[in-house]
Amino acid sequence: MSKNGSYVGQAVQALVLGSTSPRRRELVQLLGLRIPVCFEASDADESIPPGLAPAEAAQRLALNKAAGVRDRLGAEAAGTVIVGADTIVVLDGDILGKPRDAAEARRMLGMLQGRSHEVITGVTVLDGTSGESKTAAGITRVVMKPLDADRIARYVATGEPLDKAGAYGIQGLAAGFVERIEGCYFNVVGLPLSLLGDLLAEFGVETI
Ligand SMILES: Cc1cn([C@H]2C[C@H](O)[C@@H](COP(=O)(O)OP(=O)(O)OP(=O)(O)O)O2)c(=O)[nH]c1=O
Numbered sequence: 001m002s003k004n005g006s007y008v009g010q011a012v013q014a015l016v017l018g019s020t021s022p023r024r025r026e027l028v029q030l031l032g033l034r035i036p037v038c039f040e041a042s043d044a045d046e047s048i049p050p051g052l053a054p055a056e057a058a059q060r061l062a063l064n065k066a067a068g069v070r071d072r073l074g075a076e077a078a079g080t081v082i083v084g085a086d087t088i089v090v091l092d093g094d095i096l097g098k099p100r101d102a103a104e105a106r107r108m109l110g111m112l113q114g115r116s117h118e119v120i121t122g123v124t125v126l127d128g129t130s131g132e133s134k135t136a137a138g139i140t141r142v143v144m145k146p147l148d149a150d151r152i153a154r155y156v157a158t159g160e161p162l163d164k165a166g167a168y169g170i171q172g173l174a175a176g177f178v179e180r181i182e183g184c185y186f187n188v189v190g191l192p193l194s195l196l197g198d199l200l201a202e203f204g205v206e207t208i
Pocket of ligand 1: 065
């Protein structure tokens, strides 16, 4: 039994972050983990599962990413915990993922400007040895200032929106678009660190 009372079948020797997102790769370092962190791309299908509420959809995608990494690692997954995450933007109950092109990015930002929306990040911690997993979702409300079409076009022309849910990055050139947030900032950037730390503790993985 670990210090915090959770049962782990085998000491965890490494954390595998199943993500190609450079933001997630930087954020996970802020947890102050005492075990090595390595990175694996997840080849899980990222299309939004139909018929699920947004928070459930984000959690399903996070679980799929983590499970996909475990499948790919095979026997090498033993002794690891695998983390998967997925971030979506939700406006009036509709899910906005990553824009396909600049036109879609302009359209998304046109809908988000001057209003409030939710950023939801589903996160899964999966025990690579047993396959047992825990999944949760962080929800942050973001209020965006009014933006005119020229400003949106200038931002989209930077290319920054294209790999980001909702077509903006709060940590980048869209920082000045955000009036205020309620909830975890890191959740908006793609990894709810406080929530992830709690999930990791349940698997006996210590953070700072
Ligand atoms: C809203 C918002 C999203 N994002 C990013 C976080 C996620 O990387 C991305 C949403 O895409 P995701 O599909 O969650 O993740 P990803 O494809 O970038 O990486 P992977 O699947 O390999 O883990 O949007 C920001 O960086 N800043 C923001 O303000």
